[in-house]
Amino acid sequence: MKTFLRSTYSSQSDRAESSKSLMLTQTARDPALRRMRSEAQERALTAAEVHAGLLARPLPCLPSKFFYDHRGSVLFDRITRLPEYYLTRTEEALLPEAARDAVARVGPRHLVELGSGLGTKVRTLLGAMSTAGLLDSCTLFDVSEPALAQSLPRLAAERPGLRTSAIVGDFLTDLGALGPGGSRLIAFLGSTIGNIHPRDVPGFFRSAASVLAEGDGLLVGLDLVKDRARLEAAYNDAQGVTAEFNRNILRVMNARLGADFDPEAFEHVAFYDAEAAWIEMRLRAARACRVRVPGAEAELVLPGGGEIRTEISCKYTRPAVEALLAATGLRLEEWYTDADALFALALMRRTAERSAG
Numbered sequence: 001m002k003t004f005l006r007s008t009y010s011s012q013s014d015r016a017e018s019s020k021s022l023m024l025t026q027t028a029r030d031p032a033l034r035r036m037r038s039e040a041q042e043r044a045l046t047a048a049e050v051h052a053g054l055l056a057r058p059l060p061c062l063p064s065k066f067f068y069d070h071r072g073s074v075l076f077d078r079i080t081r082l083p084e085y086y087l088t089r090t091e092e093a094l095l096p097e098a099a100r101d102a103v104a105r106v107g108p109r110h111l112v113e114l115g116s117g118l119g120t121k122v123r124t125l126l127g128a129m130s131t132a133g134l135l136d137s138c139t140l141f142d143v144s145e146p147a148l149a150q151s152l153p154r155l156a157a158e159r160p161g162l163r164t165s166a167i168v169g170d171f172l173t174d175l176g177a178l179g180p181g182g183s184r185l186i187a188f189l190g191s192t193i194g195n196i197h198p199r200d201v202p203g204f205f206r207s208a209a210s211v212l213a214e215g216d217g218l219l220v221g222l223d224l225v226k227d228r229a230r231l232e233a234a235y236n237d238a239q240g241v242t243a244e245f246n247r248n249i250l251r252v253m254n255a256r257l258g259a260d261f262d263p264e265a266f267e268h269v270a271f272y273d274a275e276a277a278w279i280e281m282r283l284r285a286a287r288a289c290r291v292r293v294p295g296a297e298a299e300l301v302l303p304g305g306g307e308i309r310t311e312i313s314c315k316y317t318r319p320a321v322e323a324l325l326a327a328t329g330l331r332l333e334e335w336y337t338d339a340d341a342l343f344a345l346a347l348m349r350r351t352a353e354r355s356a357g
């Protein structure tokens with residue numbers, strides 16, 4: 001592992017090795033936008049994650065955070081407006097009331113949005129905080145630097161008195177960069193939590209709890225378990241936007257790691273696994289192929305019909321969420337949902353006890 005990273009990136013290894021994992025790198029362009037890793041570290045990590053994923057058997061997989069280059073973010077934005085994709089519009093309808101109530105309960109001055117992307121949902125929360133006379137700062141946290149570079153200045157221009165900042169990082173490993181909490185509300189909207197494997201969700205909750213002070217809040221958007229037809233339609237839209245979004249991960253691999261995937265030779269597959277309670281997205285090779293991924297020192301051989309897993313999108317029930325919250329330092333305080341129980345916003349609060357583990 002060490003060898004392949006060094007052989008590929010030796011020219012930048014000095015810089016990569018000298019930075020500690022929690023050190024933040026400021027970009028020259030905008031001092032309010034901080035990166036968790038240098039570009040060299042970022043590429044080494046991408047290489048290692050893709051290498052491990054492509055070796056996985058029986059099912060090779062690619063981490064879904066790699067969907068989101070600029071094209072991927074734009075395609076996802078189109079998905080959110082598709083007739084079949086009920087998630088975004090249902091959450092947006094719930095948000096004003098949930099935001100008002102959550103702000104009344106938590107009394108936050110500092111808002112953090114995880115996985116903010118290109119989105120604008122944070123405005124509803126900022127509006128509720130401002131109305132309550134509490135608004136002080138807002139931090140956007142996302143894997144995509146281009147998305148933050150676009151949304152941060154826009155936000156700052158819209159709200160001149162607001163202290164704004166952004167962190168480029170991975171919400172599974174980098175929440176520590178937020179520093180200690182206090183009057184803080186973290187928003188994790190859009191069912192992005194669905195991409196976290198349920199086995200890793202308690203760890204995510206514990207790390208969120210560690211950057212919250214007692215009484216601080218975490219507002220999470222969750223897609224709910226429902227009938228298969230509705231779920232599967234949301235991930236198999238008639239216009240094929242989701243299929244294009246799915247194949248985009250292969251273009252990202254080609255661009256970042258010099259891979260030679262032919263995206264058009266892969267078919268979009270999305271189905272609901274009721275036992276796991278998740279939608280799974282895959283890419284299926286139309287014919288046998290051998291793909292080289294030099295930047296990850298990997299080679300993938302697939303038979304015709306062979307598949308790569310590109311995403312899981314977990315669907316929840318209230319009891320399932322409560323079970324995952326046990327002993328994490330967070331408790332469920334409110335559950336806001338629509339009349340058809342398609343989607344929920346869950347308000348969690350930091351408890352007095354220290355989290356276990």
Ligand code: AVJ
Binds near residue numbers: 235312
């Ligand atoms: C951004 C992770 C919430 O799982 O619904 C949309 C991504 N994938 N269509 C989801 C996605 C296919 C989306 N999340």
